[in-house]
Amino acid sequence: MILQEAAINRLVLWNVDLTLVDVSIVTRDAYAEAFRAVTGRPLVKLVPPLGRPDSEIIFETLAVNGIVAEDDHLPAFLKELAAAFADRRGRLSKEGRMMAGAKDALKAVSRVDGVVQTVLTGTIKSNAVLKLKAFGLDKYIDFELGGYGEEVYPKATLLQVAQSRARQRLGTPFTKANTVVIGDSTRDAQAAKIGGAGMIGVASGRSMASELREAGADIVLPDLSDAAEVVKAVVALTSPVDSPVDSRGI
Structure with a gap:
């Protein structure tokens, strides 16, 4: 993936399994x-x-x-x-599937000013690349900035590792103010809360919407099928706001 010359100041970290694909x-x-x-x-x-x-x-x-x-x-x-x-x-x-709206959501988020997209996944790096490549989703992801399953850290620590990689590569500090995790599990929500990122829960996996909210998700979507809502959520959680975002309003 080739980054644009424009300043990158938003980091979006996608979970892979049951958020983007199911294999x-x-x-x-x-x-x-x-x-x-x-x-x-x-x-x-x-x-x-x-x-x-x-x-x-x-x-x-x-x-x-x-x-x-x-x-x-x-x-x-x-x-x-x-x-x-x-x-x-x-x-x-052939035997797997792309989750509803995944490609359109990735494409739409890629057009947000200042965004770079990578992954925060329990999957090892080589397998994460193959999973997304099989469905043509890899072109939206900068795999060098992610956190992966072969790195023996809790997911919250992996989030911070990814933020550090992005800062070293792009020269921008990434904190809770400009980092967002998009995932389907309560583990993703907990990692975001502990590690320092906004969290968009997607109720497309094994965790229900209520569980994602209870675990700390700022915004919960039923799936990724409405790309405009995904973009709206990303922008809301990576832009300075005067008051906390109300997940019921998005």
Whole structure:
């Protein structure tokens, strides 16, 4: 992605799974292959993502399948997961789906003055790129500025890592005043609240609108199908305001 010369002063961080795309069938198959490659045993149970990073899911999946994690398990699993997912890239668009309105929302937000879009996702970087590329969404994302699942940090810390990367690259300080997270899980909302960002909850995943609000989302949308409402929310949460934004008014 090539950034424009205009000053970038708004950072938009998208969650990937169940916010922009749903490729859960392919993801589970890749996990099963990676698990077998690392442990020599078949995968019996994969813990639900629930907005967690791949690094956390891997450790919990090993535990529930009776494997005691050792130092080399995580790097080995991440390597095998990337390879297994890449081998299945041709299935992503066939067996997965783009979430309603995702492409139009990304395109519309890309036109907002001063915006750069990246991802804050539990997915490892190589797989996040493949997921979005399969549906033609990658052209709106600057992947070098994001936070990813192979980085062993809580999601709130990953948010701050992404802000720091953006500041180093673009020369603009990114804080709660000009950073917004868009995601479908309560984990996304909690990360935004703790890490220092506005939060647009999208009730397209496993979290209900009421749960997203309770977790700290500033604005909650049913999905991304109304691109104008997504843009309105982004602008409201990345512009100076005299009073808090009322999510019921957007």
